[in-house]
């Protein structure tokens with residue numbers, strides 16, 4: 001579903017991503033781990049066609065994102081690192097706006113409210129302006145937007161950072177459910193625990209290179225931390 | 235989808251206190267300026283109507299007198315104020331709207347509000363046209379400078395673009411959102427303005443002015459479209475919302491303050507007009523040269539086949555006055571058309587300014603359609619001058635053919651009423667459109683160019699970050 005072929009991005013002399021080869025199949029959750037500046041967001045930006053690759057290809061559903069920019073976006077939903085919404089609109093209005101743009105037609109209010117219940121936004125909060133929301137509440141709106149899009153692939157950039165443990169746990173259940181329904185998920189995260197819990201595979205990145213890919217059922221929690229730190233130290 | 239985007243933009247604007255305050259101010263100023271315009275229009279028109287009736291009455295009832303004295307008695311001619319002048323007073327304040335017509339004298343313009351400033355004139359140039367030409371573009375800039383740049387800065391643009399929405403639709407939606415926000419302000423103002431127009435004019439003149447009103451509305455819409463396009467272009471290209479605002483304010487200052495000043499200075503330097511002192515000195519000099527009276531006497535005697543002045547069958551005074559008038563007219567025509575050609579050259583040069591500043595084009599079209607521009611002032615002056623000559627000729631002809639009696643010759647109301655009342659009809663809208671073709675064309679180009687640029691910038695140059 002998601003495919004990177006020799007994907008590279010340089011900013012002048014700085015290499016942000018170096019020859020990434022990666023495939024995320026439907027139903028799979030792939031977690032990208034790596035220090036700050038490792039190239040995780042760069043990878044996601046390339047899949048979104050927000051930046052042009054220096055070389056290589058990013059493909060969604062077999063289509064090159066650079067040549068089929070609009071078509072490929074129909075298959076994906078995206079949760080950005082910095083969650084931002086329209087402050088002067090309510091949570092529900094934000095959800096309504098994005099859901100309408102994503103599907104190209106108005107979405108019934110009851111369905112939208114259903115998504116908000118599913119992400120566990122406190123009831124009554126949907127009619128308040130987003131400017132009064134906490135970071136976690138904004139995040140929940142964005143997750144609801146991604147759910148409303150009913151995409152075949154999810155691109156998540158640190159989706160649980162800032163969520164409380166309960167919300168974070170619920171989020172895990174949500175994406176596992178989505179993966180169970182055949183959604184391909186690429187998630188950048190710093191949360192080794194969640195990566196081990198939720199991921200089908202984890203990839204450890206450093207300085208733009210994908211150093212190692214592991215199947216999560218082949219090691220324990222303690223092993224992952226050790227392997228990760230080994231890569232960071234050499 | 236496009237309408238959804240537009241709706242969301244308008245919803246955000248409605249909830250933004252700053253926008254509400256700004257539009258309330260602009261709407262308030264627009265209504266006040268329309269009110270001032272209306273008040274002036276009504277009062278000037280009433281004064282004109284009274285003065286016109288009075289001047290005619292005085293002319294007819296001036297009693298028995300010599301026709302030449304009657305020509306010196308003089309009449310007023312009034313430039314009719316178009317109801318649309320309540321939107322744009324144009325050059326009327328400086329040129330005046332009434333002319334005193336008397337023997338030997340041309341272009342004694344009276345009632346220049348800029349000179350006889352009353353209380354309302356203290357508001358300076360607060361006319362609906364200046365609100366529309368300067369403040370509405372400023373409001374458009376405030377409404378749209380952050381359209382793209384602000385969303386990019388806050389990060390919503392990333393989410394928005396990840397939805398897979400066509401960028402041209404996004405751009406169109408945003409443009410329509412600004413248009414809608416503007417509409418919330420301008421539609422009520424336009425309705426109130428039209429109501430004022432209906433009240434200010436009798437039904438006939440309102441209908442007659444509908445084409446002008448239609449063209450005026452269309453040209454202001456083009457002007458606003460240009461600003462929406464420019465603002466969206468800059469917002470899509472600029473690195474930050476703040477930079478977009480700075481660039482747009484820079485353009486606004488250039489367009490509204492610097493360019494008009496610059497082009498007016500340049501046009502006055504390139505096409506110099508004499509000072510009024512120098513002009514009247516030259517006029518006096520030319521007039522004093524006079525005409526050869528002896529030669530005229532010989533010519534007239536030869537024409538009537540007589541050898542002495544006493545034998546002339548006509549009153550030579552009438553002929554000599556007519557000859558004097560003709561000579562004066564020749565001098566006036568030459569000097570004034572030189573002067574007016576210079577003004578016109580200045581105006582043409584200023585209209586070239588529309589290439590870099592849309593205001594220059596808009597101002598010209600707006601004054602033209604309001605009937606308050608220089609071209610229509612000249613048209614009126616020419617008509618008034620023609621009338622003055624008809625009047626003077628009638629007086630001199632009568633004097634020439636007057637019986638030779640002992641005492642001075644006296645004419646009466648029979649002669650006075652032979653001279654028709656001065657009636658001036660404003661040029662048809664087509665004439666104005668012809669004069670404004672260049673500026674109208676520029677407005678169309680600005681609107682198309684700017685909106686096209688915005689489309690290009692949003693589809694090809696808009697970056698998620």
Ligand SMILES: Nc1ncnc2c1ncn2[C@@H]1O[C@H](COP(=O)(O)OP(=O)(O)OP(=O)(O)O)[C@@H](O)[C@H]1O
Nearest residue numbers: 011014015016034035036037038039040041042043
């Ligand atoms: N616009 C840019 N210009 C120059 N360098 C950039 C730009 N964007 C990213 N980089 C560089 O590319 C590298 C990878 O950045 P990226 O944002 O992908 O890291 P990340 O793995 O997402 O880090 P984090 O965990 O902090 O989010 C970094 O070294 C960063 O400085």
Ligand SMILES: [Mg+2]
Nearest residue numbers: 040041081157
């Ligand atoms: Mg990142």
